[in-house]
Amino acid sequence: VGSGGMLIQSKKYVEETGGDVNKIDLFGQEDSGTTWSICKMNMILHGVGGANIQNEDTLAKPQHIDANGEIRTYSRVIANPPFSQNYSRDGMTHQSRFHTWLPEGGKKADFMFVQHMLASLKQDGKMAVVMPHGVLFRGGEEKTCRQKFIEEGILEAVIGLPQGLFYGTGIPACVLVFNKANAANRKHVVFINADREYKEGKNQNSLRPEDIEKITHVYESLTSDTDNNVEKYARAVPVSELEQEEFNLNIRRYVDNSPAPEPHDVKAHLNGGVPADEVNSLEYHWQNYAQLKEALFSLGHPKQKDDDSLSSKYWSFAQAIESKADIKTTIENHPQLIAKHDAFYGQLDNWWSAHFVPQFHKLGDEKLGSKGVFALRRDALNSIVSALLPENLLTIYQVRGAMANNFKQHEADLKSIANSGWNAELIPDEEILESQFPEVLANLKKDAARITELEALFAAVNESIEDDSNETEEESESSVLPKAQVKALKDAKKENNGQLRDLKKELKFAKKEAPVRALQLEASIEKLTSANTEIDAKLEQHTTLEKELKELKAGVKEAEKKKENLVDAAREKITPAEAKALIEARFKKQMRDSYAHYLRQLVTQLIKAIENLYNKYAITTKEIITSRDQQASLLNDFLMELGYE
DSSP states (O other): OTTSHHHHHHHHHHHHTTOOGGGOOOEEEESOHHHHHHHHHHHHHTTOTTOEEEESOTTTOOOOBOTTSSBOOEEEEEEOOOSSOOOOOTTOSOGGGOSSOOOTTTTOOHHHHHHHHHHTEEEEEEEEEEEEGGGGTOOTHHHHHHHHHHHTTOEEEEEEOOTTOSTTOOSOEEEEEEEOTTGGGOOEEEEEEOTTOSBOOSSOOBOOHHHHHHHHHHHHHHHHOTTOOBTTTEEEEEHHHHHHTTTOOOHHHHOOOOOOOOOOOHHHHHHOOEEHHHHHTTHHHHHHSTTHHHHHEEEOBTTBEETTEEOTTEEEEOTTOSSTHHHHHHHHTOHHHHHHHHHHHHHHHHHIIIIIHHHHHHHHHTTOHHHHHHHHHHHHHHHHHHHHGGGOSSOHHHHHHHHHHHHHHTHHHHHHHHHHOSOGGGSOHHHHHHHHOHHHHHHHHHHHHHHHHHHHHHHHHHHSOTTOHHHHHHHHHHTOOOHHHHHHHHHHHHHHHHHHHHHHHHHHHHHHHOHHHHHHHHHHHHHHHHHHHHHHHHHHHHHHHHHHHHHHHHHHHHHHHHHHHHHHHHHHHOOHHHHHHHHHHHHHHHHHHHHHHHHHHHHHHHHHHHHHHHHHHSSOHHHHHHHHHHHHHHHHHHHHHTTOO
8 A cells, every 4th residue: 555645546546536435444455554644644643543554564564454354355456566576475474365476486466466356346346557568578476377267257357657757767667457346347448548648747757637537538548438449558359369368468559659660751852842732641730720821831832833733732831931930929919819719718708707706706705615615626627628628729638638727736725725615825925915015015126127137237247357348348347357357356456555655754854854856756646646536536446336236135125024024014915806706717817828828839730730731842952962062162273272282
């Protein structure tokens, strides 16, 4: 059971789907004493302190036994057992759990855990277990296990996951789903290859909300109707085919999701033009954005002809596309694209106002509790699909995934609203200041911007080359001097002041005893005083800006200290109605931003696709060869002029 994360998530799932968590009991067993202690603590912290978690080796001494001394059975069993472990048969109890004994050495205990889980499963139960890919295709006893699972009809699905999802191992894993219900009539095994769809992280990868939605949606669809195959993603494979493959369950053998090879048209490479097949492969985008294709391409190419007419098999880049940079500008600024996205946001706003807001308000007004949050989530996931899917911009998985992600991010806030109402404590400090003290926030932003401007000015001057006359002029115009120059001027003034003190002392006695020397001293004093005046003039504006920067930083620091008091005072002023409006606005903005992210991805994919066509076909092979020959000829001429040939 590990630290209990799966059990906690299973409880949460029951709540999210409208089930009664009071009617479920949670059980688990963990071999490590430290991990068992953490698991027990997790159960208490998440409100499931009554979970029955035992500390013992699951294979050697199972602890969950019924009144007859047999392995206790459950409706649902889930686990992520340790991969590739050894085990020992000596002293093992309840050996009837296992129909196939795996080698005790060789780190092949994976299917031993699976057999134990199946022995703990009721006759109408379902289970899911995370396994390494090796169990899918290795021979020997593991093949015998796979064959028995398939022939008994209990293996329902094999789901391939991306690499790097789990702590401690970077290898890709899979989920095996077993279902004893209706096993005798099961003639297919569902294969889902989801190993290419994930979010890449620095230390660990993760499944995005849309990835999870897609896996669950396709699994439910294919297990209910084996004809609902998804190309390059999922397929219901007949048992007869698995028998022909000798029960090898290598996922890519049945669902190969390798990307198609990059197409290349030899005629287009030689003579120019963009193949119509490759342009039309983006038909999904052309349907969404009317006339965008015509803004990027024109039909036909002067060097690609059928008889005497232009060939319809090739397109040319439009006159507006003079360089690759024009592609991005043309797409992003196209009126039909902007109008299509505006219509999408319009539908989102309509759904928000007409469908979501009344239930959202009811959640806090009537304090519906956690059940209200999960009911709101279920309804939002279904109703948003009806609102946005007809726009044909995002897939059902992206539409539902974005909404699921919003609820996940705001889960704590929503539960607080549902239990305590519209509490101003839920509003971030910045939003509090913006609503109650906008002038304070505006001044802080203004001062921060000025600080950035001054720091950039000082940094730019200090990075410049001081012996460049043009840059020296720029320094004098900006009134900012490099640090080295400021130091030199201050050192010069300090030296001048030292000389002035000595000269003035000498002048005091010279006026009485040496009038001529006194005149010389007065001239020297006047010269040094004039030099100091020039230095002060040079330093004046620089010092003013330096002082301004120092005062601004001190002011911002002081304002940041006072901000906490302002925020506390502002929260006291906010009424529940104002809090409701601010919380609603923030939730709506973040929801809108999540869908905007998907639309940006969509546009970026289109831009990259067109840029790829430009890279391949904008310049022909013949043009490259001609250019090469011209440069070679030019090089030969230079070599001859230099006398090398």
